[in-house]
Amino acid sequence: MRRQGVASVRRLRDASCAALVGLWLAPITGALAQANPPGPGSAIGLGNRGWSGADTNGQTSANGLEFSARAGVASDYIYRGITLSDHGPAAGAAFETRFGPLYAGTTVATVKLPTEPAAEFTFAGGIRPKIANIDFDLGVTYFAYPGERLPGETNGINYWEAVVRGDRRIGEHIRVAAGFAYSPNVSNTGAWSQYAAAGVGYDVPGHLLPQNLAVSFTAAAGYSWFGNQAAQLGGFPLPGYLNWQAGVTFTHEAFNLDLRYYDTNLSKENCFVFTGDPNARPGGRVNLVTNPDGLVSNWCGATFVAKAWFALN
Template sequence: MKKIALATIAALGLTGSALAADMPVKAPKIAAPVVTNPWDIAFGAGVYSNYIFRGISQSNNGPSVNAYFEPRYNVNPNLQLYAGLGGWSIDFSNRPTAEIDIYGGIRPTFGPVAFDFGVWYYYYPKGECYNAAVPGECALNGNILPNTANNVIKKDLSFLEYFAKATWTVNDNIAVGAGYFYDDNWLNFGFDAQYVSGNLKLTAPSNWLPTGFGLYASGEFGHYFLGRTDAFYGNIRLPDYNTWNVGLALTWNVFTVDVRYYDTDLSQGECNAITSDFNATFDPGAFVPGVNGALGNAYGSKWCGQAYVVSLKADLTYGSNLK
């Protein structure tokens, strides 16, 4: 009897082990890898009381609007490729319909230092040529200012620019930047030009303002190295010049309101030689020997002087603002 009981217990133990081994075991849950879309799109628009480009008004000291569209591809968290298309409303001497910007480049980041290397094409479509001394269309149009022999301009001012920029984010409140820009035929004047600049941005601590708001001050100082024009402009040596701006900006969500002061060290006569301003006025004090010819051609432009610009901008990215 004792042998039968022991046999029965052994049989039950073996059966229990076998059944336990055959029971399905629930596999532990494994978190699915997070898939990040490397593509993103930045876009925005702005309204400006004056469109000033490196110290010189491109909108006859009047208002301007702009917009841009920029697809981006993030190779990894520290490397971005991008291309863009933008445009500005302008009022420049050869009367183009707009400024169209076509650009692209690469943005590598190394710790707190961000770089930007690329190429930018400034396209000014449907301009008009003014130079009574040049046969054809230019002669038919005459001079921009009929009572001057000096203000002439080409139909096409488009040019290509190569650039390299760097920004060092010191901390949440301080960023320092620098840039180098090379133009192989600046504004189609017939010479290559170089522009170098440095900038500083000071951002207010986040606890200074209500949630969602930001405040920063920023400024830039730049220098343009120009050259000698081709025969169309009389083979004159255009002056190098300094330009600077400083401003204060308030941000909320995707919007920025910016108030900024601009200036250059160009005289009104030098400014007119560079811009062929159709609003230039006669001023004996604007005479610059070797730049604007005889004293009778001493016309001055106010496109390069002191200016205060107020702007309202909106800048968004699909990944941060719309998803």
């Protein structure tokens, strides 16, 4: 490989890992986290992070100060269709405080990313008003990745994102949700990011289930698009892509089990450009601007994930 090619690959990996890291196990507002879910484990996931407290405990407080927490493990760490754990297991925990419609919280999660951070931490706050028949969530989240061993040309990948989401129930058992997220500098790459998503959920009637068991089927799809990265990272825009997921969640008192399928329409070549996968291999289609060595990654393909956690109020 030519020296110029090696340098290009290194720049690509620095840029791409920065783009990737901003993705998954989110803040208590979670990227498009659940505004007012009907019950533990039944949130419609719109690109929200894995153990976000708001994902299952986002209801507003009616009686002063309230707290919620959750912790669990998953067979993979998927965020908007892309693994943040190199398709390996991950663990995480979240804590949230609510006072009326106001909320604030934090999460921590294990990750395996190109910059090699010690963990992922998120800090979030916002408001969850109810307008007409729609439960809204408006929040801001800061993503932090301490202890990065390979921070790259951008000197780290910390960044923030603003989100707005709305949920509405249709009848007794059907729910719909939609949301939008924006970051002015995703993963410290210099590129703005936007994400729009929508989903639907169905809660199985309680009289059809054993006592203290709840079952919810949910599915959602979203699209991400980006601006140009900083000049030192190549100056080109990160590849936009579609992601989708569907699955079922079982809840028994505080215990939750989710079984879910994830996928994206990213090619293996663009998957490398986006993620900077350090285990990418040659053999793909060459793009002289974004991927001059034709490296390919499997971090963005079809994945089945089992996730279990406990949620406490």
